[in-house]
Amino acid sequence: MAWDGISEFVSVAETQSFTKASQQMGISTAQVSRQISELEKRLKTRLFYRTTRKVTLTEEGRLFYRHCRGLVDSLEAAEQAITNLQVKPQGKIKMTAPVTYGERHILPLLNDFMSVYEEVQITVNLSNDKLDLLEQGYDLAIRLGKLVDSTLMAKMLGQRTNYVCASPSYLAQHGSPVSLSDLHNHSCLLGTLDYWRFKEKGKDRHIRVSGTLRYNSGFGLVDAALKGLGIVQLPHYYVETHLQSGDLVVLLDEFSEPDEGIWAVYPQNRHLSPKIRLLVDYLSEHLK
Structure with a gap:
């Protein structure tokens, strides 16, 4: 056959x-x-x-x-319809999310979700790489920022804000930048990119920055900024508690780019099964 x-x-x-x-x-x-x-x-x-x-x-x-993946998905969708999973969600969900954001925000929500829907089985791969969802068999991915892959369906779950900030001790010693060009005279703490994103007079600006260190760890960059080693640009979930306490100070706020999306994405040819739809709605409700 x-x-x-x-x-x-x-x-x-x-x-x-x-x-x-x-x-x-x-x-x-x-x-x-x-x-x-x-x-x-x-x-x-x-x-x-x-x-x-x-x-x-x-x-x-x-x-x-x-x-073939689409054929298997269609068969699974037919079986789900017969067993009426809308009433009692069950089965496997394979998903991926960025490492830090996933650890701090997504995994705790998944734990809450699974405590309610005990027959759902979730496998999560935390990775900062843009994995091929279709080829690697993922049902769902959490992605941050601007989406470039038009082959994926997407639902916005929330937003993130990027802040440029530094410690009061650094600013007391080196002064505060008041324009984007001033960044060239400061020690900028680098992540995986060698530029920072801004908005100036309605236009996107990518400003190349440099400094004495480069980490692929947001927590490492926050620690360096707290210890007065330089200026950093990071999403709110790294720095918001330090901004509230005054240990870090927001800079160049008038040049901030608009908030970026936090997205749930999934392949177009995947049937959005009731369990996945329920999970996406749950994440959307709690992340907002």
């Missing part, structure tokens, strides 16, 4: 293992291997590269996966 081997193929593609796929599906490894072999014979193409350590998709396999 045309469907034979499809579920096994998708499972192996996503787990990158015949053994893990067999465990996931509750069948023997030999049966998974046999179904994949029959599928490759029927298609007259090789779908996987197999070594003793790893199983990866061939180019033809990646193309086939993109289509």
Whole structure:
């Protein structure tokens, strides 16, 4: 039959293992291997590269996966409709979120969500990389800032504000910048980018900055700013408590860019199942 081997193929593609796929599906490894072999014979193409350590998709396999993932999603959606998951959400959700924002805001909300909906199973990969949701089998992603991938559907969950700030001790010693060009005379604490974003006279400005340190850690940059090592630009969830206490002071506020979006995104060809819709609505309600 045309469907034979499809579920096994998708499972192996996503787990990158015949053994893990067999465990996931509750069948023997030999049966998974046999179904994949029959599928490759029927298609007259090789779908996987197999070594003793790893199983990866061939180019033809990646193309086939993109289509098959949608078929499996449609089958799952049909089963969900029959079992009426709108009443009792259950099943797996695979999602990704940025590391720091995910740790501080998303994971605690997921814990609250799962304490209410106990039959939902959530797997989260915290990563600052823009992962391919379709190819890697993700149902949902949390992304920050401007969205550039037009192939994804998106719902805004909230907003974040970026602040430029420094400690009173740094400002007492070096003075406060009053224009964007003044930043060139200051020690700027760098993250992964070598420029900061501003808005001046209605136009976006990217100002190249430099300093004596560069961290890929927002918490490390906050600590450096608190210790008077320079000026930093970071989202509100890193600095808001320090701004409230006066340990950090906002600078160049008149040049701040508009707040950025916090988004839930998902592939267009994925059926937004009741459990995912419920989770997105839950996140939206609590993040706002």
